[in-house]
Amino acid sequence: MKRRLLLYFALVAALALAASLALVLAAGCGGKKSTPTSTSGSHAPVTITVWHPWTVSSEKKGFENAVAGFRQQYPWITLKIVPYPNSDEFDTNLIKNINAGTPPDVMISFGPDYVGKYAADNLLIDLKPYMDRDSFAMDQFAPAALSYTAFQGKQVALPVLTDAYGLYYNKDMFAKAGISSPPKTMSELMTDAKKLTVRNSDGSIAVAGFVPLLDFNEIGPADFAHAWGGTYFDANGQPHIGTDPAWASALTWQKQLVDWYGYSAITDFYGTYVDKEWTSQQAFETGKVAMCWDGEWRTAMIANDKANVNYGTAPFPAADDHPEMYGSGRVGGTITGIPRGAQHPDEAWLLVKYLSTSTDFLVSLANGLGNVPTTKASAASSALHLVPQFQTFIDVWNNPKSGFSPPLTATGSGYADILNSFDEKWVSGKVSDLQAGLTQVDTDIANQLALGTGP
Amino acid sequence: MRRRSARRKYGIVLLMLSPWIIGFLAFTLGPMLLSLFWSFTHYDMSSSATWIGLDNYKFMFGIGHIKGMATGAHDPYYWTSVRNTLWIIAFGVPLRVLFAMVTAMLLTRPKRGVNTYRTLFFMPSMAPRVAAALVFVFLLNPTTGPVNHLLNLIPGVHAPGWFYDPRWSKPALLVLGLWGVGDAIVIYLAGLLNVPRELYEAISIEGASAWQRFRNVTLPMITPVIFFTLIMGIIDGFQYFDQAYIAGNAASGQNAVLGRPQNSLLFYGLWLYQQAFRFFHLGYASAMAWVLFIATMTCTVVLLVTSKRWVHYGGGFQ
Numbered sequence: 001m002k003r004r005l006l007l008y009f010a011l012v013a014a015l016a017l018a019a020s021l022a023l024v025l026a027a028g029c030g031g032k033k034s035t036p037t038s039t040s041g042s043h044a045p046v047t048i049t050v051w052h053p054w055t056v057s058s059e060k061k062g063f064e065n066a067v068a069g070f071r072q073q074y075p076w077i078t079l080k081i082v083p084y085p086n087s088d089e090f091d092t093n094l095i096k097n098i099n100a101g102t103p104p105d106v107m108i109s110f111g112p113d114y115v116g117k118y119a120a121d122n123l124l125i126d127l128k129p130y131m132d133r134d135s136f137a138m139d140q141f142a143p144a145a146l147s148y149t150a151f152q153g154k155q156v157a158l159p160v161l162t163d164a165y166g167l168y169y170n171k172d173m174f175a176k177a178g179i180s181s182p183p184k185t186m187s188e189l190m191t192d193a194k195k196l197t198v199r200n201s202d203g204s205i206a207v208a209g210f211v212p213l214l215d216f217n218e219i220g221p222a223d224f225a226h227a228w229g230g231t232y233f234d235a236n237g238q239p240h241i242g243t244d245p246a247w248a249s250a251l252t253w254q255k256q257l258v259d260w261y262g263y264s265a266i267t268d269f270y271g272t273y274v275d276k277e278w279t280s281q282q283a284f285e286t287g288k289v290a291m292c293w294d295g296e297w298r299t300a301m302i303a304n305d306k307a308n309v310n311y312g313t314a315p316f317p318a319a320d321d322h323p324e325m326y327g328s329g330r331v332g333g334t335i336t337g338i339p340r341g342a343q344h345p346d347e348a349w350l351l352v353k354y355l356s357t358s359t360d361f362l363v364s365l366a367n368g369l370g371n372v373p374t375t376k377a378s379a380a381s382s383a384l385h386l387v388p389q390f391q392t393f394i395d396v397w398n399n400p401k402s403g404f405s406p407p408l409t410a411t412g413s414g415y416a417d418i419l420n421s422f423d424e425k426w427v428s429g430k431v432s433d434l435q436a437g438l439t440q441v442d443t444d445i446a447n448q449l450a451l452g453t454g455p
Numbered sequence: 456m457r458r459r460s461a462r463r464k465y466g467i468v469l470l471m472l473s474p475w476i477i478g479f480l481a482f483t484l485g486p487m488l489l490s491l492f493w494s495f496t497h498y499d500m501s502s503s504a505t506w507i508g509l510d511n512y513k514f515m516f517g518i519g520h521i522k523g524m525a526t527g528a529h530d531p532y533y534w535t536s537v538r539n540t541l542w543i544i545a546f547g548v549p550l551r552v553l554f555a556m557v558t559a560m561l562l563t564r565p566k567r568g569v570n571t572y573r574t575l576f577f578m579p580s581m582a583p584r585v586a587a588a589l590v591f592v593f594l595l596n597p598t599t600g601p602v603n604h605l606l607n608l609i610p611g612v613h614a615p616g617w618f619y620d621p622r623w624s625k626p627a628l629l630v631l632g633l634w635g636v637g638d639a640i641v642i643y644l645a646g647l648l649n650v651p652r653e654l655y656e657a658i659s660i661e662g663a664s665a666w667q668r669f670r671n672v673t674l675p676m677i678t679p680v681i682f683f684t685l686i687m688g689i690i691d692g693f694q695y696f697d698q699a700y701i702a703g704n705a706a707s708g709q710n711a712v713l714g715r716p717q718n719s720l721l722f723y724g725l726w727l728y729q730q731a732f733r734f735f736h737l738g739y740a741s742a743m744a745w746v747l748f749i750a751t752m753t754c755t756v757v758l759l760v761t762s763k764r765w766v767h768y769g770g771g772f773q
Contacts, residue, residue, distance in 0.1 A: 092732050099501060117735065121501035204598075215709050264616075271597040271619035275708040411499070414734040418531065424717045428621075440531075447528045451514060451736055454497030455507055455522050 062368035103339035112148035116408035162333030242439035300370025328401035411452025544692035559643035580637030
């Protein structure tokens with residue numbers, strides 16, 4: 001009796017394991033091979049699936065309207081557009097589907113963070129053969145496009161509009177404080193921030209000049225370091241935060257301003273507004289901060305929220321001894337590519353090409369979403385209806401020193417968390433030796449990257 | 456003849472059980488064994504797993520030499536996550552037990568409106584955890600939240616920064632946890648109402664005080680309930696996730712950045728999740744999961760073994 005019971009269990013266990021193994025093995029296998037056919041002459045009806053991460057219904061509709069031109073141009077291709085409900089899990093879910101052999105033909109993602117992994121693990125196909133065939137040149141985009149669409153020599157994605165970051169400043173507050181132009185250097189930023197700050201009688205902050213804390217409207221230590229020309233990695237790809245002097249200078253600047261406010265006062269202020277970033281109560285829109293680092297989309301949000309703020313925009317200041325950095329900054333946005341195993345890669349390429357370069361499409365989407373148009377032609381189009389303050393972000397995007405941050409690695413961008421969490425501790429005053437701390441950050445980043453790459 | 460019918464009976468039992476057995480093997484035991492295997496490999500979901508022996512465990516505990524890393528390489532946040540998790544267990548579980556017990560005892564008192572009180576106390580535990588966490592982030596906002604408005608009215612009190620202060624972020628989660636303790640209250644209430652009246656009558660005749668009644672009758676009689684809530688609380692504590700994830704995200708206004716402020720909310724489950732699904736270190740995350748499993752099992756077994764000494768089963772269950 002017992003033996004039969006055992007046999008039964010063994011059988012079911014074997015079945016279960018076999019099923020699990022089959023799943024794992026399926027993960028290793030791809031679908032069709034993706035070499036471009038010499039011409040895409042066949043006009044046989046075909047349906048291609050597109051996954052995108054826009055969740056707001058107006059954005060979804062905006063995208064569908066913007067691709068109308070593609071439908072007209074390629075009437076034999078039917079688009080099956082699938083909006084993915086959660087943009088934060090979009091890439092993880094896409095990777096699972098590529099591994100399971102059920103990817104869409106075209107992916108559109110908000111996450112350049114994953115492009116390194118997409119390239120290193122061949123999750124997206126290299127578009128180069130298609131680009132060569134169609135004489136598709138990368139110089140129709142700003143040079144910064146390469147920093148988040150290509151990795152290890154593989155062009156696995158193309159940009160579809162981008163974000164660019166800069167400084168927003170409140171003109172009325174500037175006039176009141178007698179400041180005539182936005183700060184161009186980090187010491188001007190510090191002086192202006194102090195001048196523009198208004199305190200309550202109990203010492204708490206009523207209006208902050210500039211909040212230098214992590215993720216107050218997207219800023220991080222790497223953005224400060226950029227002002228000093230700082231980079232995460234040296235020429236050999238090793239983290240050099242502990243040895244590149246830009247980092248210590250940037251973090252010292254940041255702490256000086258935090259200390260001037262008083263850590264407790266500035267964190268109370270931070271806590272009041274940081275979670276309002278995506279609401280009409282956002283601190284800059286409501287006149288609670290005089291200057292803030294933010295993305296180009298804030299121009300559209302200010303308009304949509306009908307915020308009563310008289311504002312200007314400018315590139316983020318550069319360090320006093322690094323004037324060459326002025327005008328550049330962090331950029332990077334939506335990308336599109338063809339997953340490995342796509343059923344119709346040739347038709348998928350037609351759509352990827354359209355999404356990344358059609359001026360009509362990019363202008364229509366940029367007008368709707370308020371993001372930076374990525375091609376030179378679309379940025380110069382007369383059909384673009386964006387507020388005058390928007391020009392700063394187009395310029396930042398086109399600046400040759402701009403780039404995506406944190407830089408792509410084969411294992412994603414999680415390593416930046418190590419630096420960010422060190423920065424949180426540093427500004428709170430819990431780090432006694434900055435240099436030793438930054439060196440430790442290098443070690444921890446190197447280990448984390450090694451853990452991701454494996455033996 | 457008898458043997459055959461017994462065998463058939465077994466067959467039928469197994470047949471009836473097979474939906475569960477197959478489900479358990481395919482969706483619980485299978486993945487568990489697979490994750491045990493992965494814990495000894497480098498696996499990132501995209502390429503096939505490579506055997507690396509104990510390297511994941513070495514990295515976790517910072518012992519020995521790991522290929523491709525400098526000597527002494529270790530996970531910088533592993534022990535932070537362990538400490539945070541032990542903190543929430545050490546403070547959260549006893550507080551929950553105490554709070555639920557005392558509230559339940561109070562709820563046995565009123566003569567009128569008992570059901571209303573019970574409903575009121577139970578209601579919070581029906582609120583979805585996500586919604587509750589979001590509400591608490593609002594309530595506990597350091598400057599605009601109503602809680603701090605009240606606290607600031609007290610002279611000499613500087614209201615804490617709650618989710619923005621690493622010293623107060625975990626206590627904020629405790630407050631959230633105690634608010635939703637209704638499910639435990641119901642269990643304690645049932646336990647308290649089950650204590651035989653004769654025992655109280657007997658001890659009252661002996662002239663016992665209220666404390667003696669509690670100490671010698673109530674407490675021993677509800678030890679099974681305490682034991683149950685203790686075990687469930689500890690298991691939940693080891694897997695602490697939702698509230699910290701939601702509250703952390705909502706307070707920082709950022710998605711997918713876990714553990715803020717200053718990693719004070721980086722619990723074991725959150726760090727494991729981050730390793731697996733943000734960094735794609737599936738091998739390492741599997742190793743973390745196994746250590747968590749072993750720790751939870753050990754605690755449960757220790758509690759089970761020692762329970763014989765202090766848990767009193769009135770029904771005489773041996």
